[in-house]
Amino acid sequence: xxxxxDKPTSSEPLLSVRDLRTYFHTDAGVVKAVDGVSFDxxxxxxxxxxxxxxxxxxxxxxxxxxxxxRPPGKxxxxxxxxxxxxxxxCTEGQMRRIRGGEISMTFQDPLSALNPVYTVGYQIQExxxxxxxxxxxxxxxxxxxxxxxxxxPRPAERALDYPHxxxxxxxxxxxxxxxxxxxxxxxxxxxxxTALDVTIQAQVLEVIEKTAADLGAAVILITHDLGVVxxxxxxxxxxxxxxxxxxxxxxxxxxxxxxxYTWGLLxxxxxxxxxxxERLKPIVGAPPSMLRPPAGCRFHPRCAFACLxxxxxxxxxxxxxxxxxxxxxxxxxxxxVGWERVFLEQQEERLQS
Amino acid sequence: xxSYLIRRLGLALLVVWGAVTIMFVMFFVIPGNTIDILSxxxxxxxxxxRTIEKEWGLDKSVTGQYVHYxxxxxxxxxxxxxxxxxxxxxxxxxxAANSARLAFWGLTIEIVFGIGIGVIAxxxxxxxxxxxxxxxxxxxxxxxxxVLGLLLQYGLGVRPAQWNWPRWARFPVQGMGPNRWFVVxxxxxQWKYLILPAxxxxxxxxxxxxxxxxxxxxxxxxxxxxxxARAKGLRSSTVIVKHALRNALLPTLTVIGLDxxxxxxxxxxxxxxxxxxxxxxxxxxxxxxxxxxxxxGLASIVVLFGAMASLLVDVGYSILDPRVRLTTExxx
Numbered sequence: 001x002x003x004x005x006d007k008p009t010s011s012e013p014l015l016s017v018r019d020l021r022t023y024f025h026t027d028a029g030v031v032k033a034v035d036g037v038s039f040d041x042x043x044x045x046x047x048x049x050x051x052x053x054x055x056x057x058x059x060x061x062x063x064x065x066x067x068x069x070r071p072p073g074k075x076x077x078x079x080x081x082x083x084x085x086x087x088x089x090c091t092e093g094q095m096r097r098i099r100g101g102e103i104s105m106t107f108q109d110p111l112s113a114l115n116p117v118y119t120v121g122y123q124i125q126e127x128x129x130x131x132x133x134x135x136x137x138x139x140x141x142x143x144x145x146x147x148x149x150x151x152x153p154r155p156a157e158r159a160l161d162y163p164h165x166x167x168x169x170x171x172x173x174x175x176x177x178x179x180x181x182x183x184x185x186x187x188x189x190x191x192x193x194t195a196l197d198v199t200i201q202a203q204v205l206e207v208i209e210k211t212a213a214d215l216g217a218a219v220i221l222i223t224h225d226l227g228v229v230x231x232x233x234x235x236x237x238x239x240x241x242x243x244x245x246x247x248x249x250x251x252x253x254x255x256x257x258x259x260x261y262t263w264g265l266l267x268x269x270x271x272x273x274x275x276x277x278e279r280l281k282p283i284v285g286a287p288p289s290m291l292r293p294p295a296g297c298r299f300h301p302r303c304a305f306a307c308l309x310x311x312x313x314x315x316x317x318x319x320x321x322x323x324x325x326x327x328x329x330x331x332x333x334x335x336x337v338g339w340e341r342v343f344l345e346q347q348e349e350r351l352q353s
Numbered sequence: 354x355x356s357y358l359i360r361r362l363g364l365a366l367l368v369v370w371g372a373v374t375i376m377f378v379m380f381f382v383i384p385g386n387t388i389d390i391l392s393x394x395x396x397x398x399x400x401x402x403r404t405i406e407k408e409w410g411l412d413k414s415v416t417g418q419y420v421h422y423x424x425x426x427x428x429x430x431x432x433x434x435x436x437x438x439x440x441x442x443x444x445x446x447x448x449a450a451n452s453a454r455l456a457f458w459g460l461t462i463e464i465v466f467g468i469g470i471g472v473i474a475x476x477x478x479x480x481x482x483x484x485x486x487x488x489x490x491x492x493x494x495x496x497x498x499x500v501l502g503l504l505l506q507y508g509l510g511v512r513p514a515q516w517n518w519p520r521w522a523r524f525p526v527q528g529m530g531p532n533r534w535f536v537v538x539x540x541x542x543q544w545k546y547l548i549l550p551a552x553x554x555x556x557x558x559x560x561x562x563x564x565x566x567x568x569x570x571x572x573x574x575x576x577x578x579x580x581x582a583r584a585k586g587l588r589s590s591t592v593i594v595k596h597a598l599r600n601a602l603l604p605t606l607t608v609i610g611l612d613x614x615x616x617x618x619x620x621x622x623x624x625x626x627x628x629x630x631x632x633x634x635x636x637x638x639x640x641x642x643x644x645x646x647x648x649x650g651l652a653s654i655v656v657l658f659g660a661m662a663s664l665l666v667d668v669g670y671s672i673l674d675p676r677v678r679l680t681t682e683x684x685x
Contacts, residue, residue, distance in 0.1 A: 062580075065584055067583055067584055092589075096587070096588065098586070099584055100586035101586055104585075107577055107580065107581060112578065113578055113580070114578055114581065115578040115581070115582065115596050116578070116600070116674065116675070117599050117600060117674055119675075126585070126587070127585040130585065130587060162675045162676070164675075175581075178585070
């Protein structure tokens with residue numbers, strides 16, 4: 001997939017999120033769940049968004065589809081350009097056509113995301129009927145066809161089953177079948193593997209990759225699992241505290257990360273090539289409260305490298321590190337000479353000790 | 354399914370048997386002798402007393418009377434009234450339809466307004482409408498039936514008559530008028546007699562159902578599958594009715610089921626206030642006279658209906674929610 005990494009910059013992006021700010025107005029105050037997020041997704045591209053719980057990844061996705069519950073949520077500012085059209089300025093009717101028809105989404109926990117009182121087939125058929133011309137019969141056939149395509153055995157029979165009669169992996173497959181049933185150009189997968197066994201995870205990812213590629217659909221893959229991102233995506237954005245803290249092509253980001261948070265994430269993955277007794281290196285501390293985010297760099301309270309005065313007082317901008325690979329990072333210290341060596345040296349130390 | 358239903362039916366009959374037995378025993382435990390009550394505490398000559406006792410089977414032991422009673426009931430005879438010799442079967446036939454019609458409309462008002470207002474209040478959460486209906490619902494649930502009944506009678510019946518309002522704006526406050534019906538549909542002016550008692554009968558439970566359906570609707574509107582439904586591009590009306598409401602109905606249905614039983618209790622008061630000749634007011638009248646056969650007979654039928662209503666709720670549940678299966682078999 002590396003052969004088309006220059007696509008998003010050279011051609012018109014399919015989706016362009018510009019300085020998106022989604023706030024929740026709660027009794028306790030304003031929660032800045034998404035605070036100035038910008039990224040582009042090109043046609044057919046697989047874009048990963050990685051981050052801890054509460055980093056704003058799901059809210060970003062829901063903002064794109066206009067699914068933020070309001071009140072309390074509100075998109076304060078920014079633009080979401082879908083093929084040049086600003087989704088935030090769309091009417092509800094226009095959004096309905098785009099939801100499911102052009103951009104579709106799968107959700108984290110497929111048991112609660114599928115309606116318990118309707119059959120799986122019916123729930124897909126219902127969506128096909130909204131977006132495509134044709135009879136109930138043909139919509140049903142489409143549902144069965146999609147279930148078959150995502151690898152559900154005996155799809156014609158299983159379409160008549162209710163979600164509770166499916167296993168966890170099959171439910172996630174059904175969600176993917178539903179999301180792809182109306183041939184969208186973009187599918188947003190919110191934590192598609194979180195609730196699944198590891199063996200099933202790989203199968204589900206393969207299904208997403210294969211069916212999306214067959215349709216030529218772009219994918220936004222939201223996850224907290226860096227392993228998933230490494231294997232599947234073209235470009236990745238790392239989110240922390242409602243902001244993108246590092247973004248770039250997947251290889252660049254994994255091999256030459258610049259942001260200490262990304263280092264922390266990479267350092268905390270279990271690896272098979274390390275001794276089994278070696279302890280994982282967690283990122284100390286807890287994610288910031290988005291009600292009162294830390295002043296300066298949002299990561300500084302947990303950052304082992306936050307020694308500049310600016311770290312605690314000035315929020316760093318997202319700065320270009322390597323323009324060719326679209327590599328951006330949000331850290332005051334990346335301008336320092338030899339900064340990129342710090343992470344590598346740290347890793348070598350770990351290897352030696 | 355069939356085996357489940359048979360089992361539940363058996364349980365329902367057990368409930369009826371238990372209720373009848375408890376009521377039967379109660380009539381022997383409470384003070385007062387039947388003949389004294391019937392004679393109005395006058396002195397009755399012993400030989401007359403014995404004749405009466407023999408005629409009504411009161412000379413037998415409690416167990417003997419109990420066995421005798423069941424023997425008659427199982428042969429389809431609920432017995433005769435002590436006080437006026439009327440057949441309980443006849444009484445039931447006369448009054449049951451009146452009760453059923455009133456209950457039908459009370460229940461209809463409850464369901465339509467209770468669920469309707471509850472759903473709208475949930476969808477427009479914290480709006481003025483939500484706040485107002487919430488207040489009214491709590492008030493309705495709290496007002497005693499006889500107070501509300503009298504208020505309505507005064508405001509819509511008595512006052513309009515005193516002020517010479519046009520006929521259409523006046524409502525009759527007593528009785529059931531022409532008694533013209535097509536099954537449960539009131540014909541001609543019948544609706545004017547029906548509407549006030551039906552409203553009063555429904556009010557308490559409408560308040561409850563409004564609150565319950567609002568709460569469960571709010572819960573369901575936040576559910577993931579409702580978000581999925583919106584993400585599919587469905588209209589918000591479709592999302593609310595098809596995806597949210599059907600799930601929200603489940604807890605509401607339980608309340609409605611219990612309510613059918615409660616309806617008979619409320620009906621005693623409503624029928625009394627409006628002089629509606631139904632089962633409730635009949636049971637009350639005869640209970641004052643300690644007329645055991647009538648009370649026992651009518652009350653056991655009410656219990657039977659209640660048990661059937663809860664059985665219907667269970668069947669309704671299995672229709673609304675495929676996760677509930679009415680079988681004793683193992684679920685895969």
